[in-house]
Amino acid sequence: MSEAIDAAFGGDPAFVPYLAVGDPDVESSLEYVRALERGGADVIELGLPFSEPIAEGPTIQGAVARALEGGMTVERFFEAVERLRDDIDVPLVCMTYYNLIYQYGGEGADRGPEAFVERAAEAGIDGFVVPDLPAEESGPLRRTCDERDLDLIFIVAPTTRGERLRKLMERTSGYVYVQARLGVTGARADVSDRTAESLDRLAEWDVPKAVGFGISSGEQAREVVAAGADGIIVGSALVDIVAEGTENGDPTEEVAARLEATARELNEGAVAGAAERSQSTTRPERT
Amino acid sequence: MSEAIDAAFGGDPAFVPYLAVGDPDVESSLEYVRALERGGADVIELGLPFSEPIAEGPTIQGAVARALEGGMTVERFFEAVERLRDDIDVPLVCMTYYNLIYQYGGEGADRGPEAFVERAAEAGIDGFVVPDLPAEESGPLRRTCDERDLDLIFIVAPTTRGERLRKLMERTSGYVYVQARLGVTGARADVSDRTAESLDRLAEWDVPKAVGFGISSGEQAREVVAAGADGIIVGSALVDIVAEGTENGDPTEEVAARLEATARELNEGAVAGAAERSQSTTRPERT
């Protein structure tokens, strides 16, 4: 269990932005990550691009494609993380697909999650989100994370109930990624009805609940947190800014400034939501 | 049995040219027929164009298509024959396909070979060649011709032997059309080996043997007659002249003159062949 992540969920609602490392190139994406920290990020999810991002919508698919096109590799990802660690403090979560984790360390006995996790820890990663790794297949990675006090964050879907939910909640550490709606990542104009419903379902579990999938505005952030979330995860809305800036050839600083501003707005929305919630009595408080 | 046709085979070997009436128009084709008579024709086969000339090669298919294109009909054919009868004397044989004969006279009981044959006789036709009417189906037409002393000429193919040959020879009148080779009509550069063989096979039958399918030069005519034929039938070689003249837009008289000259050459070839044959002793003479 990463103490840094634990701490991040300790006070105000956590703002957890996502960016794909290497989009559109390593240097720029590092600038963008720094901007997010300035904008108030409590945890940052760093996407390690995989060629088949089956859980992503068009926006993040585009980021992944741009990053791979730009020559992103697993090793370059770790090097980038190492550089980030020189100047930012927030916990960093690596978001990627299982094959990259599994392949690391080459052929044969060296291969597998151990090598990957070791290298990630060394570079400064605090936890992992692996969208194509359900509880059933997570044994080796969970064990390895435990050995190194790193978090393995699971996604809870609107369809996750009963026995499955229990299994997941027992395995997740750091926080649980509450998927706000069915489908893939992507910015939406409205908050799903299912968010409140999911948070209700999770109420009995004593682990921070960060809601993601579709949040794109401070207003939405507020609503989600008011509904009981301990944090908000925002990806596509931020990646959109990178995509647009890249397309228009805008200077990195300008794009970074926009990211920072948006981050601030989202963060403020979350804080406002928390204030609302503490006034209400219907929602259980985090202990 | 038409006396005129009988007479035509009485002396010198008979020269029997073919033209399609209406190719490329009625007027011209009548001029051409007259030219053939001047060139020495003993019998003339007048093609009444049918839309599916399955026994014809490309040359005569072309003539038929041009004639139909030009508006040729069965009635116009008979009218043309009537006009020919005003100024030429040689026997005229109508060459056509059975459906036109069968349809004549309209729907119901009036339809059938009787009406056609009656009209043909009235117009001045002496006999018929119907390439798609084998002995088996010829009963009605044979009877009708007999009633009016008209000839029904059958084609003997290289493949006709034994019982079939007997049946055909018993039914044919006027002359027998000896098909020089397998296949369809069309001018060829050489005389088929099968001609001599066919004439041998027919030797015992006492009916004039006119050979056709492929004869295109005086030299071929000579060979065929020398081999025992009583006459030669020439179609495609003459139709070629019409086709070429039509295509070049040559004046009718010029084309007619060429036809007359070719007819003369063919006729002379046939006469020369007869002279050869009468010197030889290996071939049986006609009785």
Added chain:
Amino acid sequence: MSTKFGDYGGQYVPEALMPAIEELEDAFKRYVLENEDGFMDEFRERLRTFGGRPTPLQYAEQLSERHGTDIYLKREDLLHGGAHKLNNALGQVLLAKYMGKERIVAETGAGQHGTATAMAAAHLDMPCEVYMGRRDINRQRPNVFRMRLNGAEVTPVTTGRGTLKEAISETMRDWATTVERTHYVIGSVVGPHPFPTMVREFQSVISEEARRQVREEAGRLPSAVVACAGGGSNTMGTFAEFVDDEDVGLYAVEAGGSSLEVDEEAGVAPNSASLSTGTEGVLHGARTKLLQDPDGQIVESHSVSSGLDYAGVGPELAHLVDEGRVTPATVDDDDALEGFHRLSQDEGIIPALESAHAVAWLGEATADQLGECVVLNVSGRGDKDLESVVEETESRDLENAPSMDVFAEADADGGSL
């Protein structure tokens, strides 16, 4: 053996072909009718393992519901090559082999008979040449590819309008030239005797199976049996074993084209409805019902479906129609296309445009004609027709036609996300 069906049929062919036709009749009697040298056993065995017989008789749920009666589909579209044509082609090529022939010629219209013959010839290792109208070559590219891929020569016929009629004439010319070593595999129950009888005999496996199957599956004989009719081979094949079942209605559905009127001036019938509108005459070796002008000139037929696009029809069918045993019907181009879309969408079976005529007829028949149990022959599959159906559909205002925008979309999407 009679060469006629009533007044229809016969042998109106050049003398050069008559010996071959006599030889064929003799071979037909011995090998086919008397199973000499086990011919029929071999034929049936090859139809089974190479052709995929028996083809199923399928209860059509959605179609039955739509028409308020039980409809069973005889699935000739599942036969190797995609149409009933192989039944005949395989029979004739095998017969040619038994007869010692060395070469096969055939005509083709839609290309289905040509492909079936090319397949059978490849299977039995016989050289094969197929005559096909130029216009049909362009209408039926996939079938031309298939014949060539099976090693057959495909010779374009450029006379007339370049369709089936001209292709048959041209094949007869080839045959007349090469008759001694060549067998002409005619593609339907047309042509001189013994072809109509022989082709019907090879195709009657359809009704042998269907009659047995419908009794097994429906527990009864059908009230109506329906098939499209071009030359009429799938028709006679589907009817043959039911002809003696007097209570079974037999419906032959012809191509109504764009109109049933004949334009005599132009020598064109905008349909191919010989049974329904034709008159008696002689074409391609047989006396039968024809589309012709009053002189007896054969007019050009027309149908959206190449395989029905023929001015004649089998003499036995003509006879059965005159006898009142078979009821002819017509379905026009538009309705045939709707029938095509109907079966494709309702049942997941894309029929040949030919067969689509039979499907469309269901919507035009009276409840009395349909009765309670219908057997419909799906004579072939529509793969050969895809391009032309899409084209023809786009130019008409059809109710149930799907849009084909996906190609345009795909082009517009470009290469990126």
Added chain:
Amino acid sequence: MSTKFGDYGGQYVPEALMPAIEELEDAFKRYVLENEDGFMDEFRERLRTFGGRPTPLQYAEQLSERHGTDIYLKREDLLHGGAHKLNNALGQVLLAKYMGKERIVAETGAGQHGTATAMAAAHLDMPCEVYMGRRDINRQRPNVFRMRLNGAEVTPVTTGRGTLKEAISETMRDWATTVERTHYVIGSVVGPHPFPTMVREFQSVISEEARRQVREEAGRLPSAVVACAGGGSNTMGTFAEFVDDEDVGLYAVEAGGSSLEVDEEAGVAPNSASLSTGTEGVLHGARTKLLQDPDGQIVESHSVSSGLDYAGVGPELAHLVDEGRVTPATVDDDDALEGFHRLSQDEGIIPALESAHAVAWLGEATADQLGECVVLNVSGRGDKDLESVVEETESRDLENAPSMDVFAEADADGGSL
């Protein structure tokens, strides 16, 4: 029920799909394995009447002679739709219906699985949407027409190279969005458990029939069983019932493409030989053998045959290869095309380009591998490949390719005699 084959298989999918996958596993056990509510009876009956099963096992005379051994062809090309794909598609769509799902999604590469699913969905009256790579849409026009004609939506996938891999990913995304009322009909023995087991179960009808048929016809079990392998569904279907027959050699023929080398720089494998050259990894929900770079990025596969053009392969096959029970082999594009022409000309069967790989392997196998009796699965027919085969053939120097001049000739002939 184990979710794995040795170390392969498993369920590597987004959590959102896991409940649906558990529900599917449950339905699979009850309906398929235990025939609850007579599911399997209905499935087998529909396969028979709608699909045309059993397909024949045909002795291939010319091929047997050429290769000096007895070769039997399992004729899945005769199945409705033209490929083995219907076995699975019909099974899954029917299962979806039993499960109360209201909508079907599917991916397709060559379009064969898409057409099979569209047909099954039309037949069972279920709405259906098929994802297909843009590039494949253009390569396989006829199959796109067919899906649209059967009433399915076809959605172009424009990511990556626009082939099967991207189409699967995109379909998974749709499924993740609509999972509660939608069933994803995956097209091969790939994907998360229970798909590989379930698809193999539906496809194993091939070997159930073939095993019985070869014993009937050859009086023995085969020495070798051969099938092409893309995802591996026809392969596992053909092998399944022979796996326990230790003396029967099992050969899975993959697409060797233009070369077996991977261009890591470009992220492209000019082949689709995952079993022969791939390494262990996780793709599309399962651990299996993959074409990937050392990081684990999936590379673009390539084959002249769209249906084999996939960077992964079924986990059970990967396991059987590791166990030494299945022998993988590769056939390159040129040889596959020659195999295509070979079967077309020698046997009168135009195979799918996929199946042509298995045919071509016969020429590369040792006499020892072939033994005295070979069963080869002709997984599909080549109608969908005609245009592309003609094009690909023209650009290569193949020995046995026919010319397609007839179109040029026809054009040049013009309209007159």
